[in-house]
Amino acid sequence: xxxxxxxxxxxxxxxxxxxxxxxxxxxxxxxxxxxxxxxxxxxxxxxxxxxxxx
Amino acid sequence: xxxxxxxxxxxxxxxxxxxxxxxxxxxxxxxxxxxxxxxxxxxxxxxxxxxxxxxxxxxxxxxxxxxxxxxxxxxxxxxxxxxxxxxxxxxxxxxxxxxxxxxxxxxxxxxxxxxxxxxxxxxxxxxxxxxxxxxxxxxxxxxxxxxxxxxxxxxxxxxxxxxxxxxxxxxxxxxxxxxxxxxxxxxxxxxxxxxxxxxxxxxxxxxxxxxxxxxxxxxxxxxx
Amino acid sequence: xxxxxxxxxxxxxxxxxxxxxxxxxxxxxxxxxxxxxxxxxxxxxxxxxxxxxxxxxxxxxxxxxxxxxxxxxxxxxxxxxxxxxxxxxxxxxxxxxxxxxxxxxxxxxxxxxxxxxxxxxxxxxxxxxxxxxxxxxxxxxxxxxxxxxxxxxxxxxxxxxxxxxxxxxxxxxxxxxxxxxxxxxxxxxxxxxxxxxxxxxxxxxxxxxxxxxxxxxxxxxxxxxxxxxxxxxxxxxxxxxxxxxxxxxxxxxxxxxx
Numbered sequence: 001x002x003x004x005x006x007x008x009x010x011x012x013x014x015x016x017x018x019x020x021x022x023x024x025x026x027x028x029x030x031x032x033x034x035x036x037x038x039x040x041x042x043x044x045x046x047x048x049x050x051x052x053x054x
Numbered sequence: 055x056x057x058x059x060x061x062x063x064x065x066x067x068x069x070x071x072x073x074x075x076x077x078x079x080x081x082x083x084x085x086x087x088x089x090x091x092x093x094x095x096x097x098x099x100x101x102x103x104x105x106x107x108x109x110x111x112x113x114x115x116x117x118x119x120x121x122x123x124x125x126x127x128x129x130x131x132x133x134x135x136x137x138x139x140x141x142x143x144x145x146x147x148x149x150x151x152x153x154x155x156x157x158x159x160x161x162x163x164x165x166x167x168x169x170x171x172x173x174x175x176x177x178x179x180x181x182x183x184x185x186x187x188x189x190x191x192x193x194x195x196x197x198x199x200x201x202x203x204x205x206x207x208x209x210x211x212x213x214x215x216x217x218x219x220x221x222x223x224x225x226x227x228x229x230x231x232x233x234x235x236x237x238x239x240x241x242x243x244x245x246x247x248x249x250x251x252x253x254x255x256x257x258x259x260x261x262x263x264x265x266x267x268x269x270x271x272x273x274x275x276x277x278x
Numbered sequence: 279x280x281x282x283x284x285x286x287x288x289x290x291x292x293x294x295x296x297x298x299x300x301x302x303x304x305x306x307x308x309x310x311x312x313x314x315x316x317x318x319x320x321x322x323x324x325x326x327x328x329x330x331x332x333x334x335x336x337x338x339x340x341x342x343x344x345x346x347x348x349x350x351x352x353x354x355x356x357x358x359x360x361x362x363x364x365x366x367x368x369x370x371x372x373x374x375x376x377x378x379x380x381x382x383x384x385x386x387x388x389x390x391x392x393x394x395x396x397x398x399x400x401x402x403x404x405x406x407x408x409x410x411x412x413x414x415x416x417x418x419x420x421x422x423x424x425x426x427x428x429x430x431x432x433x434x435x436x437x438x439x440x441x442x443x444x445x446x447x448x449x450x451x452x453x454x455x456x457x458x459x460x461x462x463x464x465x466x467x468x469x470x471x472x473x474x475x476x477x478x479x480x481x482x483x484x485x486x487x488x489x490x491x492x493x494x495x496x497x498x499x500x501x502x503x504x505x506x507x508x509x510x511x512x513x514x515x516x517x518x519x520x521x522x523x524x525x526x527x528x529x530x531x532x533x534x535x536x
Contacts, residue, residue, distance in 0.1 A: 012345070019403075022404065033392055047519070208435065228424060233466065257462070268455060
């Protein structure tokens, strides 16, 4: 284990902003992509459903 | 009809059109002039600062001006149906496209290259730099037109085609920009521009060899 | 019309993989690959991040902030690799005419673009405390920026065509033109960099502790798995959109439709 305490972990030697700003951006990007994947699949299936019904 | 005759005919037709429709090369030239004139207003008129940015501004201005004339390569012919003639001609399409691009390069490239040294004055650049700029712009414009022909062919008559063409082509012109402006910068610093010139010439030749073929393929794709 | 596996294999003369050129055959396989890769992505990320944060030591020069490389480098790699994959599928599509190849290329592009953006963002946040500025025109960052432009150009071009088949071939061509240009651009930018040694040059891969390297490698595989999973998902969505009328899809979707 590297860290004496949780606050040391979040602080990252004073560079917390840069480290968590990076990982946070990645998290946001991944979530955004997953949401977009889901939305696209939904609309495709919906279009298929409408086609099927008509 | 022999290949030489066909190419000559295409080339001559293009030059005649240029002579008749001055706006085809006059408008890009005006654009070039205005763009180069804008930067001092934004950056300040101290000649030392202008000297630093001058080469870059002039070179990018020339590229953008050449960019604007790209739709002209195929769009009009698509509108009046003469593109079909080009496509169904027995001569290899790549060569015909090359003839067209060559004509545009000659008209526009020469115009831009001749005018560049004038702008060197705006930016307090010495005469030898101005001369080098003229040379490298003269090489860069054909390179850009060759690469741009591919995008222009893909986007024949597309709505908003000009902007998309620019978005597609400008990243691909970065090497020629680096070496063209780099050569002029070398002269500014009193160093030898030989390496940059050689590399820029190499890219121009590479474009000459590959782009007409790619543009022909692109034209076939978009007019299918 | 469904075929048995044996019939398919006979048709393709034993070169079994050719049958996967058909969207119908590839659809279920893509689903399985996708599921596997989501799992791999999660597991590998967990391991990689644990190693990176709790096992890898503090760096002598950079302190803790170096830990950004565990996502910066994999993202940069993927931005590059995905573009090459796009170019490969584009070439395949143009040469063989298989529409699944084009769809694969389309499916990869958004993920690649996102990787490029992440690479640039994390690179900036890493650069600021380490080398003083958020942005530096070094060869790798600059090339990644240009790569991002190429991605956007590809997606914009594909989207601008109403005729999907034309759009496929047009964007495939531009992907290839871009791919040929990438080494040229990288070389030019490197040259340009040495000319203008304004800012400090970022050190290359200096000696890294083994644990750091291991964590980074594992994260690279995690990003790879994630990218494949996302691409497979997008591909399947693309197949649903395009092949919607086909009978095999209706049969397969019977479970999904009410």
